[in-house]
Amino acid sequence: MAALGKIRSRGAWLIIIIGLGLFAFIAEEAVRSCNGIKGEASQNIGEVLGEKVNVQEFQKMVEEFQNVNKIMSQRDNFTEDEMNQFRDQVWQQMVTNKVLERDAAKVGLAVTEDELNEVLKEGTNPMLVQSPFVNQQTGRFDVNALKQFLDGYNKAKASNSPELEQMQSFYDYWLFMEKTLRTQILGQKYQSLLASCVLSNKVEAKLAFKDENEEADVQLASLPYSSVKDADIKVSDEDLKAKYEELKPLFMQSVETRDIKYVDYQILPSVADRNAINKNMTALQAQLASAADPAQVVSKSGSIISYLGLPVSSKAYVAYPDIAGRIDSLAVGTTGVIENKADNTLNIIRVMSKVQLPDSVQIRQIQVAGATVEQSRQKADSIQKALAGGANFEEIAKRYAQTGEKTWFTNAYETATTISPENRQYVEAVLNGEVNAVQNLALSQGNVILQVLDKRAVSSKTLAAVIKKPIEFSNDTRSAAFNKFSEYVAKGTTIEELEKNAAKYGYKVQSQNNIATTVHNVVGIRSTREALKWIFDAKTGDVSPLYECGNNDHFMVVALTNIHPQGYRSWDDAEVKEMLKREVMKDKKAAQLMAKLKGVTNIAGAQAKGAKVSALNQVTFSAPAFVQETGSVEPALSGAIAATQAGKFSKNPVKGESGVYTFQVVKKAQRAGSKYDEAKMMQQCEQANLQHVGGFMQDLVLKAQVVDKRYLFF
Structure with missing residues (x-):
């Protein structure tokens, strides 16, 4: 009881202490919650249709796209600009996909497995033709090759086969392709649905034919806006505000x-910097000219072009146009130090020799390996002797679990940045080998029995050492x-x-x-x-x-x-104001010039008012007229001419983009050789109408409230 009494006597203090404790607990949880929200927000790369896009999700998609491009281009690395292009493409595709899927779902559109399989069976889709699953004989996509690969992948995955790692990149590639195909098919179905809502009729077809094929020859009188001085035109804020309300939709921007x-x-580089590198390059020039092995000089020089030690064509220097454009014309010897201002470098070229070599060589080979290097050599020697005695190349290859099939060796080695001594030895054997002769190449990991079967596209190649060094500060x-x-x-x-x-x-x-x-x-x-x-x-x-x-x-x-x-730019925005001023001045100049032509009833009268007269022939409604005197395309003029009968003078002056015009229609006639085909014209009108609504995807994206914050991460 005494304890309870003490508690009661200190009740107010206890309430405060307990309250503070509860507040601290709640505050701690709130801080944790806020930190969690901030952490989650910091991973958001943007929003589409109110749905947040996580940076890791986006990066995974970029990596998928990058891997696809590695397989397609047979490259392992991409430049910074190329990676930025990949990110842009992935972002645009992701936004399009999300918007399309949402809108397609509203009208009940989806892609079934049967539809996807039908596309695979047809094999004509451009994406499929570019895939690795193409029949080399027909050049067409082979759905059976795809099925065999997928079956092999599943077996390798189930058995954890060593081949799984190699197959994984192609499997990921196919998953990306399949996903892209589904999106493509969905887009086509959505567009087909939209196209079915766009119709034409006989009246429209007949009018369209007339617009395209009725040609008019006119005498044109032109008064350019440039004939009125800008200083004579007064523009007030009220004028600008009124024009702003007229053109307001033009000033809507979808992003901040x-x-x-x-x-x-x-x-x-300073003068001292240039003098220092010039001195260094002069010394290198002397070393390169006398070197028994140019590779060492080039390597120590820090040249941005490596020395391959193989004859190559000028195409090997495609990344360096100055070298590519010079190499073929150089004789054997060493140049002086050459400055190339285009890439800010100093260059030295030593040509060792010029030879005629093929760009393509047909070969077949047998790789020979043994428990020891000596065993490899012995096996290779026996194979070479057997072939010399008339043995069948492919039959021997099969004994060593190889096909010995014929393949084409191309000049891809020319673009290599480095090459090992053994790879150089192999390339030299291919390029210089006699047709049908059998070579026995002894390499560190074994031997290669190599036979050259054919050589094609022989061209001049140069064995050269190049030192290219930037002029750096x-x-x-x-x-x-x-x-x-x-x-x-x-x-x-x-x-x-x-x-x-x-x-x-x-x-x-x-x-x-x-x-x-x-x-x-x-x-x-x-x-x-x-x-x-x-x-x-x-x-x-x-x-x-x-x-x-x-x-x-x-x-x-x-x-x-x-x-x-985001939203409408205000009328007094500097850029908007400048555009409004140009339009208001054009309106006021047009009003002056039209007043000048008031009451004019013929070309002579317009010429008397200072107009430039010229002939304008073969004008049609569907093709805006180009007026040489004002240097401008004038759609309004084409419309007015189409509405005026042959032999008549224009009822009113026409306000154009670059001047005011009046005209006399000399004659009208149907274009020679044109013949009305009602079915064809109706189809043409439908296609034209469909183009008008073809920007539906852009409209959907604009309404999707897209937020792009990629700049925070990339």
């Missing part, structure tokens, strides 16, 4: 964009440039200060408007993702820190000057 001012400084030059730019940025805390100090430091402030999150870098300079992230996180008037970007050869500072939210 931002405007910036920036200073980009590229570090260039030194560390001292970079440090001096960094210190100077850092000082400039430190003094430029506002846009006004950046602009004021730029000339003093020798920099130039530039502008870039309407930057969207879909770009991969700032003003086309590599490695500017951090600057891009800053731009979309900054407030108007903010100035960024210094960014080191490019290929470690650029310094940049950015200032945010304007933000254009």
Whole structure:
């Protein structure tokens, strides 16, 4: 009881303590929850139809697409620009797929297994023809080859076969293809449904034929807008606002964009830097000219072109146009140091020899391996003797679990960046081997019995060593440039200060408007993702820190000057205002010129008012007329001519894109050789109408509330 009394006496304090404890517990859970939400939000790369897209999900799709391209192009690596293209393609396809699937589901459209199998059986889809499952004899997709592969993959997976790893990339490739095919089929069904809603009729067909084939010859009188001085036209804000309401749909933007001012400084080599590399290249030229083994000199020089030690065609230097364009014309010997301003390099070329070699060689071979190198040699010798005695090549190959089939060896080796001594030995044996002769190549891992069967496309090839070195700036030059730019940025805390100090430091402030999150870098300079992230996180008037970007050869500072939210741009936006001003001036100039032509009833009267007269022939309604005097295509003029009878003068002046016009229709006639085909014209009208609604996917995407935040991650 005493204890209860103490509790009661301190009840208020206990309530406060317990309340604080509960608050702390709740606050802790709230913080955890908020952190979880923030963590989840930090992984969102965007939204489509209100559904968040996780960066890991997107990256997985990019990797799938990358793997497909590896198989298709037979390449293992891609450039930064190529990877950006992959990400763009995957993002666009993902958005399209999500939007299409949602809308197709509303009308009950789906792709069945039977429909997919039918496409596979037909095998005519362009995607299938490009797949690895193509019959080499027919050049067509072979569904049986696909089934055999899938069956083999499932067996390898069940038995955990060593072949599984090799088959996995092709299996993933097929899964991607299948998914893409389903989406393609769904899109075709959706478009077919839409097409069935677009019809034509006989009246429309007859009018369309007339519009295409009724040609008019006219005498045209033109008064260009340029004949009225801009200074004589007064434009008020009320004029601009009225024109804005008329053209408002043109100023709708689907995504937020931002405007910036920036200073980009590229570090260039100093005179001292150029002198140093010239001195180094002069020494290398002497070494290369006298070297018994050019490979060592080229390797130590740091050349960006490796030495293969094999004769190659000029096509091997396709990435270096200056070398490719020069190599064939060079005689045996060593050039001096050559500067190429296009890629900012110094170059030395030593030509060792010129030979005639085939681009394609048909070969067959037997790989021979033994428990020891000596055993391999003995087996190879016995095979060579047997073949020399008339033994069948393919029969011997079968004894060693090989086919010995004929294959074509091409000049793909020419584009290799490096080649091992043994691979060089093999290529030389193929290129230089006599037709039908059998060679016994002794390699470190065994022997190869090689027979050359045919040679084709013999051309001139050059054995050359090339030293190509960029003219680079030194560390001292970079440090001096960094210190100077850092000082400039430190003094430029506002846009006004950046602009004021730029000339003093020798920099130039530039502008870039309407930057969207879909770009991969700032003003086309590599490695500017951090600057891009800053731009979309900054407030108007903010100035960024210094960014080191490019290929470690650029310094940049950015200032945010304007933000254009998603939606309609306002009438007083600088770009909108300029466009409105042009349109208002055109309207007012047109009004003056049309008033000038008021009461004119013939071409002579228009010419007396200062109009330029010319002949305009074969004008049709469906093809807008081009007027030489104003340098402009004029759709309104074509319409007015079509509505005017032969022999008549235009009732009213026509306001065009670049001037005001009046005309006399000299004659009208049906185009020579044209003949009305009602069924054909109705079909043509349906196709034209379908094109008008062909942008349905773009409309669906615009309504899907797409949010793109890829710039935060890539």
